[in-house]
Amino acid sequence: MTSRFTVALWPLIPFLLAFLILFLGSLLLDGLSGLAPRILIAATSAAATTLAVWGILRASPSSQSLVRRTAQLQRFCSAIKKAASTLELQAILDTSARVVTEVTGVRGCSINLLDPARGTMEPRASVGITSKEAIGLSTRDDGLMQGKPLVIRDTLVRDFPEVVDEVESLVCVPLRLEERIFGAICVYGEQGQRLSAEIISTLSSLGDVVSLAIAHAFVYQDLLNLSQTKTKFMLTASHELRSPADAIRSIAATLLEGYYGELTERQRNLIGRIEQRARILAEIVSDLLTLAQGRMGQATFSPQAVDLNRLVRESMLLFEERATEKGLRLETEIGLAGATVSGNEELVRSVLTNLVANAIAYTPAGGSVRLRVSSSGARVILEVSDTGIGIPIEEQDRLFHEFFRASNAKRLTETGTGLGLAIVKESIERCGGTIAVDSEAGRGTTFRVSFHRYA
Structure with missing residues (x-):
């Protein structure tokens, strides 16, 4: 008995490990900035697995049935996770309807979303039946808005003119997040197909998974x-x-x-x-x-070849007088001949101008500012380093936010918009590049920009 139970539970181990990895990973990778989207992704995958496993344990008394249902769950969660990663609501709905149909073995499935203004739940995705055959649901009856499933054993008894003759029964379970009902997932049984208590229980568990995925898409759309x-x-x-x-x-x-x-x-x-x-x-x-x-996409461009070495030399000439007046050494190290990057010349020039201007502004007299160009595989690396006041480590996660200025920068000077580094990051990303910072208060700063080499 113990051996059979162990074999039956063995397929669940990867799901439980996935739950721990996703949950801990979301905590380690995220600070408060940008937390919501990543936590929701992790929560969707991990909580979905946990809820569905619990549903299967309730619905499947035998070890053989448990193994079969667990395999179905694996396919279901994999498909939903893939759809949820697109952040597209319709993709999540279409995938959910298709996979629910496969897992439950019914004729078809529809997913309805709440329209508060009309007081109805209208079909937004369907598989196995046409959109006209999928039933619309009222929020005024049937108990769905109270979180209760709707079970129709014989569609002839109820007046559903849109349901085709081949459909004998249907079950709808609410989609919810906490106490908020925002839709329903319905399955349609063929003539002679009995929608058993096991199917109803499984559908409820799958509904919990789909609810999390849809809620994730809703939150993303709200943020967008x-x-x-x-x-x-x-x-x-x-x-x-x-x-x-x-x-x-x-x-x-x-x-x-x-x-x-x-x-x-x-x-x-x-x-x-x-x-x-x-x-x-x-x-x-x-x-x-x-x-x-x-x-807003008003400043679009086609990637072009940009001579990074030339722009670095131009920046040196532009800031030479300002650096000399402040008593700073302005140095360059161009260790890469023909450093041609993919991007837009005006954007790359803007990046250089902002980074060098900041370095000069926040470096005391007697210090130095250094520009270095090198390569790393298919990437060209630009480094702008200074021996200035540095950036407190605890403030670096907000460094590229609009209107943010480090506390020591504000103490040094009141001037500054707090927009320069936000523009730098935006410009670099539009060129397909990345930016990283290495700094510590009182020990200077190095900004490291990585561009694609122009092919």
């Missing part, structure tokens, strides 16, 4: 909509603020140049502060516009 709304606001605000900011700066500059008469020292100081603040505002507006245009 929120991001798009924020980007549209940035784009609109940037356009609306650009003209006033430029006008204020232009008028202040004209006054300072004496076109409208001589200014007293007090007037000059006051207008100078206005001009400085207007310039900072104009920089913020320009940076916001750059970010928003990239995210």
